[in-house]
Amino acid sequence: MFEQVREAFNRQSEIFDSYEERNDILKWMRSITREHILRHLNTGDRILELNAGTGLDAVFLAEKKFHVHAIDISEGMLKKLDNKILRMNLQDDISFEKLSFTELNKLKINSSLKFDYIFSNFGGLNCVDDLTKVTKHFREVLKPGGRISLVIMPPVSPWEIILALKGKFKPAFRRLHKNGALANVEGIKFQTYYHSYRKLKKSLGGDFKLLELQGLAAVSPPPYLDSFAKSHEKFYEFLKSADKILSHVFPFNRCSDHFIATFKLNNIDGK
Numbered sequence: 001m002f003e004q005v006r007e008a009f010n011r012q013s014e015i016f017d018s019y020e021e022r023n024d025i026l027k028w029m030r031s032i033t034r035e036h037i038l039r040h041l042n043t044g045d046r047i048l049e050l051n052a053g054t055g056l057d058a059v060f061l062a063e064k065k066f067h068v069h070a071i072d073i074s075e076g077m078l079k080k081l082d083n084k085i086l087r088m089n090l091q092d093d094i095s096f097e098k099l100s101f102t103e104l105n106k107l108k109i110n111s112s113l114k115f116d117y118i119f120s121n122f123g124g125l126n127c128v129d130d131l132t133k134v135t136k137h138f139r140e141v142l143k144p145g146g147r148i149s150l151v152i153m154p155p156v157s158p159w160e161i162i163l164a165l166k167g168k169f170k171p172a173f174r175r176l177h178k179n180g181a182l183a184n185v186e187g188i189k190f191q192t193y194y195h196s197y198r199k200l201k202k203s204l205g206g207d208f209k210l211l212e213l214q215g216l217a218a219v220s221p222p223p224y225l226d227s228f229a230k231s232h233e234k235f236y237e238f239l240k241s242a243d244k245i246l247s248h249v250f251p252f253n254r255c256s257d258h259f260i261a262t263f264k265l266n267n268i269d270g271k
């Protein structure tokens with residue numbers, strides 16, 4: 001089902017970390033995401049990381065003394081993570097397996113050891129057409145009172161509306177297509193799907209309560225405009241400050257390049 005996606009990210013795994021290292025916007029967005037999740041993590045939490053990629057966040061979280069079980073469908077990405085675990089001696093802090101986030105019922109972990117937290121960063125979930133294929137498993141793997149933080153690309157992003165004003169209609173409205181948009185990662189094309197906050201909330205059902213909703217790059221530019229940010233340094237700094245102020249305010253908390261949504265699963269008593 002995710003064959004093209006897997007192959008594309010296998011290829012991308014070779015350059016994934018170095019690309020981010022050069023992209024100031026991506027690094028800033030990741031730092032904001034990390035600040036967000038640290039507000040909701042408790043000491044010693046066991047985290048299930050979906051679509052973990054090369055493990056940039058898994059390593060960060062392990063260094064903060066959390067235990068991370070990372071999954072991804074790309075063996076290329078997981079190989080990079082494995083190299084980091086060995087190099088940094090993180091065997092006790094990070095475990096991983098090759099698995100699709102649509103198959104969380106097949107996780108190779110002790111089923112009595114549920115997770116405190118589920119985390120998915122940077123649009124991995126935009127590879128699935130229907131979020132319920134993933135979220136339907138959350139209650140099986142999450143402890144009562146557990147939290148989830150999902151970073152997802154929504155259908156409406158202000159910077160892409162600006163493209164429309166400049167007459168670039170195709171890229172501007174690509175997110176709004178009902179059947180998603182074709183992505184091209186390292187020469188391999190596959191379908192991607194943009195999910196609104198409303199769709200996400202519906203996919204979770206009534207047992208999850210919203211804790212925080214934050215837009216990521218709502219008024220500041222998205223990662224593919226990194227050269228714009230580098231050539232307009234002061235303006236970019238200004239836009240980042242505006243983002244900080246507006247990222248929790250409607251509609252910027254959901255209409256942005258990505259949004260970060262954190263929910264809590266009800267406790268057994270329903271609270």
Ligand SMILES: C[S@@+](CC[C@H](N)C(=O)[O-])C[C@H]1O[C@@H](n2cnc3c(N)ncnc32)[C@H](O)[C@@H]1O
Nearest residue numbers: 009051052053072073074100101121122124127
């Ligand atoms: C843009 S990368 C993000 C990686 C990582 N979360 C990060 O922030 O660096 C998207 C990742 O999603 C993974 N992915 C896509 N579809 C998946 C699926 N069905 N199950 C698990 N991982 C998937 C890809 O292999 C890729 O590693």
